[in-house]
Amino acid sequence: MNNGLSTIALIGNPNTGKTSLFNALTGQKQRVGNYPGVTVEKKSGLWKLNQSESVTVIDLPGTYSLSAQTIDERITVDVLSGNIPDLSPSLMVIVIDAENLQRNLFLASQASELGLPIVIALNCWDIAERKGIQIDSKLLEKRLGVPVVPTVANQAKGIESLASAVKTALNNQSIMVRPKWPEPVQKAIETLKEDLSQIDEASQALSNGEVQRLIFDASSAVTERIKGDKLEISGAINKAKETIHKGGFHPNAVESIIRFRFLKPILADIIARQATLKKASHSESIDQLLLHRFWGLVIFVGMMYFVFQSVYSWSGPLMQLIEGGIAQVQSVAASALEATPMLQSLIVDGILSGVGAFVIFLPQILVLFLFISLLEETGYMARAAFLMDKLFQWCGLNGKSFVPLLSSYACAIPGILATRTINDKKIRIITIMIAPLMSCSARLPIYILMIGIFVEPTYGPAISGITLFFMHFIGVLVAAPAAYLLNKCIQRKTISTPFVMELPRYRVPNLKSIYERIYESGYAFITSAGTLIFAFTIIIWALFYFPRPAALETEIRNQNTVELFEEANLQAKIDSAYLEQSYGGQLGKTLQPIFNSSGYDWKITVAVIASFPAREVIIATLGILYSLGGEMDENSRDLRASLKNATWEDGKRKGMPVLNIAVAFSIMIFFALCMQCGATVAIIAQELNWLWAIGSFVTLSFIAWIASILTYQSINFFL
Amino acid sequence: MQLNQIKDKGHYKVLKMDESQHCISRLMDMGLLPGELIRVRHEAPLGDPISIEFRDCHVSIRLKDAAFLEVDHLTQSK
Secondary structure, eight states, rough: OSSSSSSEEEOOTTTHHHHHHHHHHHHHHHEEEEESOOEEEEEEEEESSSSEEEEEEEEEOOSSOSSSSSSSHHHHHHHTTTTTTTTTEEEEEEEEEEOOOOHHHHHHHHHHOOOEEEEEEEEEHHHHTTEEEEEEEHHHHHHHOOOOEBBBGGGTTTTHHHHHHHHHHHHOOOOOOOOOOOOOHHHHHHHHHHHHHHHHGGGGGGOHHHHHHHHHHHHHHGGGGOSSOHHHHHHHHHHHHHHHHHHTTTTTTHHHHHHHHHHHHHTTTTTEEEETOOOOOHHHHHHHHHTTTHHHHHHHHHHHHHHIIIIIIIIIHHHHHHHHHHHHHHHHHHHTTTOOHHHHHIIIIIIIIIHHHHTHHHHHHHHHHHHHHHHHHTHHHHHHHHHHHHHHHHTTTGGGGGHHHHHHTHHHHHHHHHHGGOHHHHHHHHHHHGGGGGGGGGGGHHHHHHIIIHHHHHHHHHHHHHHHHHHHHHHHHHHHOOOOOHHHTTTTTTTOOOOEEEOOOOOOOOOOHHHHHHHHHHHHIIIIIIHHHHHHHHHHHHHOOOOHHHHHHHHHHHSSSSSSOOHHHHHHHHHHHHHSSHHHHHHHHHHHGGGGGGGGHHHHHHHHHOOOOOOOHHHHHHHHHHTTTTTOOOOOOHHHHHHHHBBOOOSSTTTTTTTOHHHHHHHHHHHSSOEEEEEEEEHHHHHHHHHHHHHHHOOOOOHHHHHHHHHHHHHHOOO | BBGGOOOEEEEEEEEEEOOTTHHHHHHHHHOOOOEEEEEEEEEESSOOOEEEEEEEEEEEOOOOHHHTTTEOOOOOOO
């Protein structure tokens, strides 16, 4: 990062167009990473100020305040006070929404205390002008003491003036005016600084701004920097708070009161509104409809249905195209490599299906992110969260979890990616953890197969429909208490954000930023989760391919004379025999006792294990195991007949049918709850870390196992 | 009365805020201070949360957080 260039930090409230400005400054030259130790996205890029000079720009998370209630605010304070290694900005550009000066300048005022020179970008200038709001930016500049540059970030207007203002500010070290603190606050700051330097000498270097954060914030990031006895440190801070209290101010409120009081005269006569303007804004009349208690809900349900349908079925043709394309390549490769069977299998069943295994998710991800960025850009996402919030409150989630969870019904991969719209870290973790429990479309084949064999013939289509609905609902029954428990468990460690959510003005979405969001999510998925999914597929392929003694094939061919068996049947029999003695097959036989109480024989156990990388694989695996070949689908008559007639090969249940309604439900419940999806594990690792990924994998598999036993045993008991 | 107990939408004046609450500090950072005028604009379909507007800023707050705001109803002058 430190390539000898100055670093500039970009900060601002949410919904100010800060990210648009960042994109306009840096173009495509961006780098995305994480801050050390936390999963807060760190975006940086190169900004060419002029022909000869460039600076590094860091896009800090959007925040209303530096008050350290969220991880984003803590990171912002850490970066701005130069406390992140290799990242000490020499200037900050503060993005301010021209329509909301006072609230935006509050953050600027807090940040100014940290001592860096400041340039203010007065963004959305065009919207303000169109609404008849005129801002005297020259007067504001004079009063604040720092350059104020009008910009229209999404049209890249004002960027050149911003560049020259940054250069001037770097040279002049322009510092913004600061409020004069009342006597007790000043005294508290001074004494706290003294007290702290007695605990840790390094504290002498703390700026006034950092000491203020210690006093004003409930859990300041600065506290962790002071080395020494924790009790002594908090004692000193409490003493400072007490000083303020005695002076007649509340330490939690004094900052807001003083800063807003300070900003008021600065903003006097700065804004001129045209009197002719209608008072009620467009946003307000749109809200009359979209937040209406009845119509708002109707429109919401309609919109969500539309989004869900697009992800669920309209990305279907694209997915079929990808599937068809890969199958085409596979068949070409298969015939080209016929002479070398192992290489053939590696390339066709290993590598090519490995590529297919993650590319297949792209259409859903891209379609979902098209809608998510539209919902966010227009400002509707916050309204959706507002409408749905009550449903989620009791288990510690909020309305923002709705869209990711709904998307997970199509596929957990785009659903988990969609949790990026949740800014509360804890709620995001919980939502990611329960997303795999939403019944995704890959579970449908096994439901259809089992219901088709064991429910429909006996109980008719109506009960079958109810069963299918129930299977889609069972995940929620587990997810709700799981969320509740997770909320209780994580509570102590993570700071939770109060659900005070801005409902931003509606805006016309900017095509460029929509394109960027879609591109970003697709690119991140392919480069990080994609490679992992690919690796999983290869490993599982090897597990079920090796060992492969040639003698086995000869033996089967000798046993069965060609007159009795057609070549295709013989090949299916050979494939089945190889699968049975492969490492994966042996593993299935070894693990079968674990699933004994769930009613699975070794074949079902093998099929269950083989479908851990992707649950839909179970159909093809069952096809191979019953010597029907791998090209079976859930509607295949042969497969249904084979499953219905399968009997136990040995043990005390020898000769009895393997599958009955109890086993069928036990399998369905297992598939509904188990995280048999390598892609989901990979995406959780990408979005959180490996600990969460493996933890959720183990937990869900365990829950699924227990549930499958309970299902099997109780159905057997009652029927 | 407390903001979670109001019966009508419309204009209110904030009398007192419980500064020790996280959500209240958040609202204060956004510029909602004692003495400020607010307008209660919407109520979610399930009755919670509500949306309030102050200083050109429209936010959603939950009823349990609204309980920390003491307000007085203003009769509309329109």
